[in-house]
Amino acid sequence: MRFVLISILLLQPFLCLNAGQVAIIIDDIGYRKTDQHALTLPGKISYAFLPHTPFAKELALQANQSKKDVLLHIPMEASSGKLxxxxxxxxxxxxxxxxxxLSLALDEIPFAVGINNHMGSHLTKLQKPMASTMKFLKRHKLFFVDSMxxxxxxxxxxxxxxxxPHLHRHVFLDNHTDADYIEQQFEQLVEKAKHNEFAIGIAHPHPExxxxxxxxxxxLTKHNIELVPVSSLFSDSETSQIKLASAE
Known part of the structure; x- marks a missing residue:
């Protein structure tokens, strides 16, 4: 009995370790004043703002003042030809x-820590424009999250x-705004975090x-999953390399 008790005490620190980390990016922010409701989400949510939209700068400032990660959500050419x-x-x-x-976008929101792509199903397949993008990010010490x-x-x-520094989206949470669908996608995100040690989800500022x-x-607490800013996945060069390999 005494041996069992000692064993449990010794194991206790390990039992408290996180099963994984989740970063959630809310993007498409900037066209509507009501997008500000996304900033009321609890915890270390990250936010991506569409450049030069009516409310992007104002809401980005609010997010930054709340010590949330701010990204630029850069529109990139889609295969569908969408505006x-x-x-x-x-x-x-x-x-x-x-x-x-990219310079104009960063001038508007100079405290951005990285970018992710808005659409981009055509552009991200092309070497030349994406090489130009990467050179800009390198100069300005920004990371890239591929919305995939x-x-x-x-x-x-x-x-x-x-x-x-580069990572990619694992799960879109709200391609449909049905509550059951969002819950199902959220559960998928949690499972990916457990399997890969981390996972990135993208959602949008829909009321639902x-x-x-x-x-x-x-x-997330009951799953022993930690909600983290997406930038924390790049916080250490050695850790980043491990995470990059995991993301592949």
Missing amino acids: LGPGAITSDMDDDHINHQ TTSKSKTRALAHVYGV TIIALKQLLPT
Whole structure:
């Protein structure tokens, strides 16, 4: 009995270890004043803002003042030909034009710690424009989170070439705004975090999403999953290399 008790006490620190980490990025923020409701989510949520939209700068400042990770959500050319909005990068732009577009976005929100792509199913497959993007990120010490709108994305390989910290989205949480669907996707995110040690989810500032996440985020504790800022996945170069390998 005494041996069992001692064993339990010795094991106790290990029993408290996290089963994994989850980072959640809320993107598409900036067109609507109501996007501010996303900033009320509890915990270390990360936020990605569409450049040059009516409320992007104001809400990004609020997020930054609350010590939340702020990313630039850069519109990139889609295979569908959808309208991209201001600040977009397209395949017909040269290196200087891409640099100019990204510079304007960063000038508007200079405290951004990284970028992720809005759409981009065409552009992220192309070496030249994505190489220009990676060179910009390297100069400004920003990371890239690939929203993975195509399985043929070249961002990982190019990020490696240019020495840019890179990770990718594992789960879209709200492609449908049905509460049951969001819960199902959230559970998938948790399972990926347990399996890979971490997972990145992307969601949007839909009212249904905010309501669902306010209910779901507290459940991470029972799974022994830690909610972290996405930047923390890049906080240490050695750890980043391990995580990058895991993400592959």
